[in-house]
Amino acid sequence: MTGTSIDLNADLGEGFGRWRLTDDERLLTVVTSANVACGFHAGDAATMRSVCEMAAACGVRIGAHVAYRDLAGFGRRAMDVPPAELAAEVAYQIGALDVFARAAGSRVSYVKPHGALYHRAAHDAGQAAAVAAGVRLAGGALAVLGPPGSLLLSAAAEAGLPAVAEGFADRAYTAAGGLVPRGAAGALVAEPAEVVARSVRLARTGRVAALDGADVAVRAASLCLHGDTPGAAALARRVRDGLEAAGVRVAAFA
Known part of the structure; x- marks a missing residue:
């Protein structure tokens, strides 16, 4: 949403067993929405429980970060999953996370696909519809996060689910408005000042400079x-400090 308010989300709980990748405790003092790994690309029961407890204590909204079943590839490998199977697996992941969210006094309130599923569902109508069907199967009209103008958000809206467009502070964009593939040069924006400036501009104007300099x-x-x-x-x-200094209110999306 352009204007004076924006939600900040981060991918959390991306560990497994003794392995930890994300600094969940510190990130939860900053973000307003937490995309919690549900066990298919990362995360396990103990991690999900811990992150949900911390998120609830911090007043941070909990979202299910659903993925293809791909622990070895961190959910970033292309996979062909039949739509009915994918819908069931999406519902399964949401349900698993919601147990811990409710035990912590909160609930799962939105869904965001991860990695390969996120990108595939953005342009594959069948996979997008399967994700929406899985959200519906899990129960309730949970919001779905996805790229602006994507088939994922269209499928969510058609299923009667709130469709929430998402931007990226630290990823480069193509002139067509998509993300530059991770393996390409310049795909990640690493300079902190640039990330802050891009975030403020995106929040206030709804525009960002593409990797080739185009304004999208x-x-x-x-x-x-x-x-x-x-x-x-x-x-x-x-x-967050940069957004608030620029007069942008940081709050969970409506």
Whole structure:
């Protein structure tokens, strides 16, 4: 959403067993929405429970970060999953996380696909519809986060689910308004001052400079800060401070 208010979300709980990737405790003091890994690309029962408890204590909204079943590839490998199976797996992940969210006195209130599923559902009508069907199967009209103008958000709206457009503070965009693939040069924006400046401009104007210099529209109600980048918590704090200094209210999306 352009104007004076924007949500900040981050991918959290991305660990497994003794392995920890994200600085969940520090990030939860900054973000307003937490995309919690549900066990398919990362996360386990103990991690989900811990993150939900911390998020509830901090007043941070809990979202299910659903993915293809791909622990070894961190959910970033292309997979072909039949729509009925994908819908069931999306519902399964939401349900698993919601147990811990409710035990912490909160609930799962939105869904955001992760990695390969996020990108596939953005342009594949069948996979997008399967994600929406899975959200419906889990029960309730949970919001779905996705790229502006994507088939994912269209499928969510058609299923009667709130569709929330998302932008990225630390990822480069193409002139067509999509994300530059992670393996390409310049895909990640690492300079903190640049990340802050891009975040403020996106929140206030709904526009961002593409990798080739083109000016593109990215009208978003939520801004993602990746939790798995080095120094993510400190960068997230700088982004929030920069937004608020520029007169942008940081709050969970409506």
